[in-house]
Amino acid sequence: MKIEIWSDIMCPFCYIGKRQLETALAKFPENQFEIEWKSFQLDPTITPQSGKDVYTFLAERKGMSLEQSKEMHKGVAERAKSVGLDYNFDKAVISNSLEAHRIIQLAKTKKLGDEMEEIFFKAYFTEGRDLNDGPTLIELGEKAGLDKNEILEVLQNENLFLKDVERDITEAQEIGVQGVPFFVFDRKYAISGAQPVEAFVNTLNEVLK
Template sequence: MKIEIWSDVMCPFCYIGKHNFEQALEKLPFKNEVEVEWKSFQLDPTLDAAKPQNTIEYFKEKKGFPAEQASQMISQVAGIGRASGIDFNFDKALIINTFTAHKLLHLAKKHGKSSEMEEALFKAHFIDGKNVGDQEELISLAVSLGIDKDEARQALSSDEFNDGIRQDIQEAQNNGISSVPFFVLNGKYAVSGAQPAEVFAEALQQTYKETVSPFKDLSQNGGASCDTDGCSI
């Protein structure tokens, strides 16, 4: 069963959603049959890649929120994060253009480590206060996951993954996805937002039952039929 997740590195609810989704999946008997694909999305592609801002500044300048309102919103999100086991450090978080970070995610996908990289990027941004728009910081994350340093530098310096990132974003637009996180379950159902683990568990179970698990035979006795060895009555 395939799960596609649209997400952006600087989205706190994407981090919360990831934790709740993984918590739900871990308890399901078919967890090893699930393939997760992380898709790129940019909440604010107009951000300058060379000028990081702190969270309060961003809300004031880009969203027009007073500092007090921005602080209140951040505090509320931090509380939701703690309930999911995440200790956000918004005082250190640097708001930056995430396009380069998405290059690293696509490189990690090539190595079968996209979920690990997504977690590493979230932690770097929201907890460690790293600049996830800085190439050297991103290379360090790649190396920490066993990806070759020179390969990471080449990927981040080139246009190798640009089309893939833009394709993800265009696919989201084509499907009416305007906010993240957004989860598509085996191409049949969708779950939007950082839902509780119980909601993810129910959605995953329903999707598996309807799209993956074998048919349940409702007949009392086997009827006349044919198979590769012939027919029986």
């Protein structure tokens, strides 16, 4: 079974959804699932926000108070904790995810897409790493098993893997993806959002039938 996942590493529900899916997959025999990560940008217009924390950034973007933003983030962090994830929004560095997506596309050519996604998610939500910083991206890419020179080549050539990212985003629009995470199973069934484990298990059983 092929499972395609449209995701953005700046999306807190995408990391939660990844864990929910993994928990569901653990209930089935191994080696029958092929997972392909697809690029998606929740906000391609984001620029580095010097000194601005995520609470202020979201409050300004959504037209809400700082307290409302903090409460919203607190709720998301609690939900993440329920699936074993540790979100540190106090440390999060706002950045555009395009460079990271291009490196994920490189990782996919080495069958390291899942490893790269996990490392980037943890770096952003737990460790407070800056995913627009070149040396950080090189370090994290090497941690996933990528070659340093190949990562450097991607970072130095802004066109490398750009079409792959754009193709994923266009494909998402064509099949009606409104938000991420979005999971497609053998192009027959789809799940939108970080649904409970049971929802994934039920869908997997339906497709396997």
